[in-house]
Amino acid sequence: MQSYKLVIVEDHVLLSQAIEGLVNSFAQFEVCYLCKNGKELITRFKDPKNIPDIVLMDINMPIMNGIETTKILKDQYPNVRVLALSVEEDEETILKMLRAGAKGYLLKDTEKSILENALIEVMETGFYHTKNVTNLLLGSLTKKNNPSDLLKPRELEFIQHACTEKTYREIASDMCLSPKTIEGYRDVIFDKLHLRNRTGLVIYAIKHKIFTP
Amino acid sequence: MQSYKLVIVEDHVLLSQAIEGLVNSFAQFEVCYLCKNGKELITRFKDPKNIPDIVLMDINMPIMNGIETTKILKDQYPNVRVLALSVEEDEETILKMLRAGAKGYLLKDTEKSILENALIEVMETGFYHTKNVTNLLLGSLTKKNNPSDLLKPRELEFIQHACTEKTYREIASDMCLSPKTIEGYRDVIFDKLHLRNRTGLVIYAIKHKIFTP
DNA sequence: TTCATTTAGGGGCAAATACCCCTTTTGTCA
C-alpha cells in the first residue's frame, strides 16, 4: 500500500520540522516538503509533481494566511484536502477556516495519535471533526451568527479609526463625513454591541479581531 | 559518553511531542518527560530523579508561564539550565526571560540543527545567544529601559481598570481612592507616555502587554 | 410603485474626560 503525500504549511521552521518527523513516523503518510506560508505553497503547486494528497495548514502566517490559502486551494486544486492545525480556539476563526474549505480542524493541543487518526479519516472518509468542532458547527446553525456580522462595512471602517487617539471630529474629517454622522455610527454600534463607551469598543474590536493593535 | 537529560515544558501537546522526537534524534540528548506548564514541572521536581540537566521552556503557558517558572528554577534549582523556546519576538519579553535566568533564547522559527547547536552550547559553555539576541542585549544597555518601567505599581493597577468600560469615578470607587487621585494617575501617565486620551492608553497597554484583552 | 432599509446629517444637553493649577501626608534612605 502506497503512502499519501503530505505538505506542511507553517511559518515556524522548527515546528514544521518537528511535525515533519512526527508525520513521517506514521505508516501511511510521507512529507514531501515544507512551506513557510501560503504564497510559497501556491508557487510550488505550479509544478504538478508538487501537488500532494493532503496539506497540514497553520492559520496564522505572514504574507498569506491559512484561510486565504485554503480558499485558493478549494478553487484551483479541489482534490487536495486541507487539515487545519492551529492554536486558535475562537469560534470565528474555526468557522472561517471550515467555510474556506478545510476538511477538519485540529488544535495544536492534541495527542499525536489523534493527528494520525485525523489524517487517516480525512483521506478515507473526507473529513474529520472533534466533538468540540462538531458542537461548534451545530451551535453556529442555531445562534444567529457572530456579532461582527451585525456590523456594516462602513461601521467596521469607523471602528478602525475609533481604535486610535483621534477624536470623533478628526475621524469624521479622515472619513470625509460630518461629525454628526460619525456620532451616529457610534451610537448604533454601542446599541448593537451593548457598549457604554469608546474604551469598551476598543476592547471589543480587539477581542473580535476587527482591529489588531 | 552519556547523554544529557532534557525536559520539555510546552502547553500544546502535539508540539511538545513533535519536539520530543526531534530532540531524541540528537545524539547527546534524551527527553525524560513532557510538561504542560510550569506548575507541573515544579511538582515533578519534588522527586530528585525527575531533575534534568536542561529544560526547553515555552513562554506563553496557562497557569504558570515560562518567566515565572524560570525564576523559580533559578532560585531553587540553579543547576538546571533553561533554554527558552518561543514565538515571542518583542524585546520586553525576551529581556524578561533572560533576566529571569534563561541561558538562551530561541525563536520557534529556526532550523533544527540550530536547536541542536544551542542545546550543546548551553551545556558546554553555559549559554547560547543568536546575533539578534546579542544585539538586543547591547541595545538594552544604552537605551534607557523599556517604557513600562516608568510606570509605578499603582499606575499599572490603574491601567488595568482603565482598560474597561468603567468611568474614572467607578475606577476610583473600585480602588478605594478619590476620583481626583485617579485623574491624577491618568494625567501623569498621559504625560509620561505622550498620550492624548484613554483610547490611546488602552492600545498602549495592550501593545506593551500591560493589559491582555 | 410603494415601502423599507441604508446612509448621511442635525440640535440639544448632561455627563465624562482632559488639562491646567495646587496641598498634605507618608515613607525611606543617606
Added chain:
DNA sequence: TGACAAAAGGGGTATTTGCCCCTAAATGAA
C-alpha cells in the same frame, strides 16, 4: 534628621463624549 520621592487629594474649565430627539436622500426589493 533633612531631603526627596511617592501616594493621595482638591479647584476650575474647556472639550469631548454619550444619549436622546428628528430629517432627507438614495437604494433596493416586492
